[in-house]
Amino acid sequence: xxxxxxxxxxxLGYFGIAxxxxxxxxxxxxxxxxxxxxxxxxxxxxxxQIVGVIIAGSIGSILxxxxxxxxxxKIPKKALFRWVDRYGRYLFIxxxxxxxxxxxxxxxxxxxxxxxxxIPAVRSLISIPAGMSQMPFSKFMLYSSLGxxxxxxxxxxxxxxxxxxQELMFTIMHRVGYIILAITLCFCAWWLYxxxxxxxxx
Numbered sequence: 244x245x246x247x248x249x250x251x252x253x254x255l256g257y258f259g260i261a262x263x264x265x266x267x268x269x270x271x272x273x274x275x276x277x278x279x280x281x282x283x284x285x286x287x288x289x290x291x292q293i294v295g296v297i298i299a300g301s302i303g304s305i306l307x308x309x310x311x312x313x314x315x316x317k318i319p320k321k322a323l324f325r326w327v328d329r330y331g332r333y334l335f336i337x338x339x340x341x342x343x344x345x346x347x348x349x350x351x352x353x354x355x356x357x358x359x360x361x362i363p364a365v366r367s368l369i370s371i372p373a374g375m376s377q378m379p380f381s382k383f384m385l386y387s388s389l390g391x392x393x394x395x396x397x398x399x400x401x402x403x404x405x406x407x408x409q410e411l412m413f414t415i416m417h418r419v420g421y422i423i424l425a426i427t428l429c430f431c432a433w434w435l436y437x438x439x440x441x442x443x444x445x
Contacts, residue, residue: 248273248281253290257299264303264395268367269311275304275366279395283402293403300395301388308360308370308387315374323375348376353386360390 251259263278279300286293327338348355352373359369373383 268307279398280402
């Protein structure tokens with residue numbers, strides 16, 4: 244476990260946890276899969292309370308998500324479509340693809356936000372398209388908070404109960420992460436099949 248992360252948490256306490264989780268979402272130098280288990284491990288040694296660790300980590304993550312959502316709301320759709328019309332061909336993206344993606348997010352965005360908050364890297368990216376698609380802020384915060392609290396609780400408890408056995412701890416995290424990623428990919432595959440490949444009855 245990264246000793247420098249533990250040192251920051253021990254020095255700054257709950258504020259340090261919230262700050263690191265905020266950075267993980269805005270500019271992920273270190274993933275929450277390292278921060279929260281480290282914080283949970285620190286709590287297991289009696290220096291912090293596990294409930295406080297979960298609350299601090301969730302607050303930092305949710306605050307960052309809200310800021311990224313606000314940034315997404317400020318991005319004009321027209322400007323985005325103009326950019327795609329001009330440069331999209333280099334990325335094999337067309338305006339109609341963007342329109343479909345935004346419509347899909349408007350319809351299934353709450354599920355994407357919920358599960359996306361538990362997937363590394365995705366959690367940092369998911370808030371901006373949620374804002375761009377004009378998902379209601381209350382709905383975004385509800386599903387974002389639920390996904391965040393579940394994931395931070397899981398990671399903190401892993402560190403709290405298994406911090407002394409790091410090999411077992413990371414094995415559990417990786418397996419659960421793969422399960423969540425598989426669920427998300429299956430949902431995306433189902434949607435793509437239904438949207439593009441399913442033969443409509445005559």
